[in-house]
Amino acid sequence: MRLLSLISLLAITLLTACTPARLYRAEVLHGDVVWQGRVDIAGDLVLAEDSRLTILPGTEVIFHSPAPGDDRWREHPNFTGSELIVRGVIDARGTAQAPIRFRPATRTIAPGSWGGINIGDSSEAVFAYCRFEGADSALHAQNSTVYVEQSVFRRNRIAVRFHSSEILIEHNRFERNGSGIRFHYGSPVICHNEFVDNGRSIFITAHPKEVHIEYNNFVSAVDYHLVLGEEVPEDVPAGRNWWGGTEPERIGELLFDRQRDPYLGRIEIQPLLKAPVDGAGPR
Incomplete structure (x- = not known):
């Protein structure tokens, strides 16, 4: 039996x-x-x-x-x-x-x-x-409420794209995408992520509000880590991130803001982290 x-x-x-x-x-x-x-x-x-x-x-x-x-x-x-x-x-x-x-x-x-x-x-x-x-x-x-965490985005043209949405992007890895994150008219929280070998790690195309980009590891990028589009005259806070080093001049080489186009806002990278964020990326 x-x-x-x-x-x-x-x-x-x-x-x-x-x-x-x-x-x-x-x-x-x-x-x-x-x-x-x-x-x-x-x-x-x-x-x-x-x-x-x-x-x-x-x-x-x-x-x-x-x-x-x-x-x-x-x-x-x-x-x-x-x-x-x-x-x-x-x-x-x-x-x-x-x-x-x-x-x-x-x-x-x-x-x-x-x-x-x-x-x-x-x-x-x-x-x-x-x-x-x-x-x-x-x-x-x-126009949605979205939560994205503990995930991996690899070899997409754009990994996460949004506008006018309430969105939390936390503890993810963005690797070898054309753009890791691209958005306009949004108030995202982007924290504890890891960006590796994307064309553009983050691309803001128009008028961000109350953006929180903190405690991320920007490891490497093909073009830029953070890009402001032509409809971003506002300054964008991006302090408390790891940019692969602590020299503002070297970090600035991978940023696209007012230093390259006078009509754009500034990317404010201070205060700088002195070491990679422990635990960034998927756990």
Whole structure:
């Protein structure tokens, strides 16, 4: 009897393992939705205003090239390629042992292989212990409340992009993205993150308000660590960060502000930290 029970258990396990992944195309989801295991998206998938999506630890969300007619939204604020468009609530909380992964179906992780997670007018969007790879704009938020922590963004054109949103970006690693964080008209809290080999670590394009950029490790950048766009005449506080050294002149070489364009504000880097922030990046 024990042998038969073990055989039955093994059969159930194999059957579960061979269950095909759920494939979504261009459709709209309503109500409570839970994702676990593998989820495939080929097209623009919409999470409606009345819905709540929970993504469980260890889930892989894989974005494929959309079939003709399934890439319904391509113009800004949307992007070319398959997207998850969030108008309701999303709760994606992995663990250190079982992170949630958002990636393209292609073997080679190339920036822009899929559109992104596009969050609009959402009352709550939570991402913790997630990995984002190969997107145009991995997270793009407009007029939403967003929390991003303990996550890794690698090889995206833009990792986190937003405007007019309440957003906390804490304990993340941004590596080899075109831009790590890009935003305008926002009041973000950006702290305890690690920026490595991005084109631009942070790019502020227009009129920030009450920005908190503190206790981050800016390790290396291809172009600049912090860039002010042409619509930023305001000074931007960015003290209490580690810039890879303590010499203001050397740090200034990786900043784009009034020292390069007189119409821009200044990036205020004082007070300077004298050593890297212990514990910055994902724990």
